[in-house]
Amino acid sequence: MSTDGIAHAERGGVISRTFESLRVRDYAWFSGGNAAFFLAMQMNFTLRGYLAYELTGAASALGILALSLAVPMLFAGPFGGVIADRVNKRTLLIWSQTFVGLNNAVMAALILTGRIEFWHLAAAAMSMGLFFSVVMPARQAIVPQLVPQHLMMNAISLQMSGQNVTRIIGPAVAGLLIAPMGVGNVYLVTVALFVISVISLLPLPKHGMVAVSRDAGTRMMSELGAGFTFVWRTPLFRMLIIIALVMPLFAFPVNQILPVFAEDVFKRGPVALGYLMSVSGIGGLVGALIAAGISDYPHKGWLQIGGAVAMLLCMIAFAIIPAFLPALVLLALGNVGAMIFQVTNNAVIQAQVPDEYRGRVMAVLMMSFGTMPLGVLPLTFAVDAWGAPTAVVVAQLIGLAVVLLTTLLSPSIRNLRLGTLAHAEMSPAQAAQLVAEGKISREEGARLSGRGPGVAPAEARARQ
Numbered sequence: 001m002s003t004d005g006i007a008h009a010e011r012g013g014v015i016s017r018t019f020e021s022l023r024v025r026d027y028a029w030f031s032g033g034n035a036a037f038f039l040a041m042q043m044n045f046t047l048r049g050y051l052a053y054e055l056t057g058a059a060s061a062l063g064i065l066a067l068s069l070a071v072p073m074l075f076a077g078p079f080g081g082v083i084a085d086r087v088n089k090r091t092l093l094i095w096s097q098t099f100v101g102l103n104n105a106v107m108a109a110l111i112l113t114g115r116i117e118f119w120h121l122a123a124a125a126m127s128m129g130l131f132f133s134v135v136m137p138a139r140q141a142i143v144p145q146l147v148p149q150h151l152m153m154n155a156i157s158l159q160m161s162g163q164n165v166t167r168i169i170g171p172a173v174a175g176l177l178i179a180p181m182g183v184g185n186v187y188l189v190t191v192a193l194f195v196i197s198v199i200s201l202l203p204l205p206k207h208g209m210v211a212v213s214r215d216a217g218t219r220m221m222s223e224l225g226a227g228f229t230f231v232w233r234t235p236l237f238r239m240l241i242i243i244a245l246v247m248p249l250f251a252f253p254v255n256q257i258l259p260v261f262a263e264d265v266f267k268r269g270p271v272a273l274g275y276l277m278s279v280s281g282i283g284g285l286v287g288a289l290i291a292a293g294i295s296d297y298p299h300k301g302w303l304q305i306g307g308a309v310a311m312l313l314c315m316i317a318f319a320i321i322p323a324f325l326p327a328l329v330l331l332a333l334g335n336v337g338a339m340i341f342q343v344t345n346n347a348v349i350q351a352q353v354p355d356e357y358r359g360r361v362m363a364v365l366m367m368s369f370g371t372m373p374l375g376v377l378p379l380t381f382a383v384d385a386w387g388a389p390t391a392v393v394v395a396q397l398i399g400l401a402v403v404l405l406t407t408l409l410s411p412s413i414r415n416l417r418l419g420t421l422a423h424a425e426m427s428p429a430q431a432a433q434l435v436a437e438g439k440i441s442r443e444e445g446a447r448l449s450g451r452g453p454g455v456a457p458a459e460a461r462a463r464q
Contacts, residue, residue, distance in 0.1 A: 036200065037097065040191075040197070048065055100131045108184050228364070237349065239410055241361075255280055280332070286339075314331070317330045
């Protein structure tokens with residue numbers, strides 16, 4: 001074979017490995033619905049921000065909306081994790097996403113009838129936060145059940161890649177459709193997307209989706225406490241989750257104030273907002289694909305640190321450079337680093353956490369969405385007082401100091417290594433489905449899925 005032929009084969013191999021999880025039927029269905037769900041969610045963010053700024057003209061209104069969405073996730077998220085461990089995740093997602101779609105349908109009706117007010121936006125955001133408290137842990141926890149264990153890190157990376165595709169498309173679609181269709185009709189488009197996300201869950205296996213038996217005799221508060229105790233008493237999980245909760249305080253809120261940069265810094269209006277949010281998504285997509293392509297790279301600690309530092313430095317540069325095109329590039333690069341940090345952090349936790357704690361641990365991780373308004377709200381007030389560039393630079397410098405301090409004080413992060421998990425022939429959900437149908441024994445299912453002495457023991461005790 002020629003040198004060119006070898007290079008072509010190697011490139012094909014890299015591409016094949018990057019998208020390998022999509023060959024699994026159940027994960028492919030889930031990924032399609034995941035894309036529809038997050039496309040609607042990203043359109044929601046753009047529509048809410050646009051309406052809030054139009055109705056109030058104040059950057060602090062964006063912070064209040066972020067607070068309304070995220071605070072319920074901060075406080076209700078852990079309970080959502082307990083629910084995700086106790087009930088069938090497939091059923092849970094079908095019902096909770098149906099209610100999310102109904103929430104958007106109510107918003108569309110208010111806008112189309114001319115009755116929309118800012119408090120409606122805040123109330124809808126709070127309602128969405130409550131639903132997301134259930135949806136997000138369940139969506140994260142279901143992924144390892146749908147793919148063989150050796151594909152788990154790749155599947156998590158691709159899941160986040162899909163989410164970032166929606167960050168590219170969603171804001172642009174929402175921005176482009178507002179003028180010809182009106183905000184109310186664009187909300188109806190998001191309702192249709194939420195319906196698609198529900199339909200995509202119907203072909204998934206019904207078994208293998210419960211981690212904790214419902215008749216185990218334990219109460220919700222006891223299980224909630226057990227989840228927090230597990231995280232706190234496991235040094236690696238404790239540090240990984242602390243980092244995941246702290247980082248949104250500083251870097252991630254920048255994306256929440258992009259409407260201010262579009263209107264007041266670059267003075268280019270809603271079209272600029274679409275570009276800014278889209279390049280954020282492009283950067284996140286590139287970062288997630290990089291993470292998927294290097295999922296075998298063992299030095300996960302330094303990968304997280306490098307991603308976080310790159311994110312913070314690029315955000316500082318974005319804030320101080322007045323030219324629009326260079327700012328777009330820097331914003332994209334910052335989001336590359338942000339996504340490498342997030343994917344690596346998430347994948348390490350998912351690879352290490354026991355199944356019976358997965359929903360609760362992911363719920364604690366999802367509390368990072370609740371910590372973000374603790375950074376967004378003061379940042380938006382600082383923007384009103386000092387201007388967006390100065391406020392962003394100060395926040396990123398504080399974040400950079402935190403990352404460097406964590407690196408110096410935490411050898412568990414610096415020395416963190418994790419390779420690819422052992423090869424398995426089928427996913428836990430596939431094995432549990434075959435066990436439930438009587439086609440294979442529980443022991444055979446355990447061997448084929450690589451999940452220990454039994455397949456979904458809680459599933460056997462608590463049939464759906």
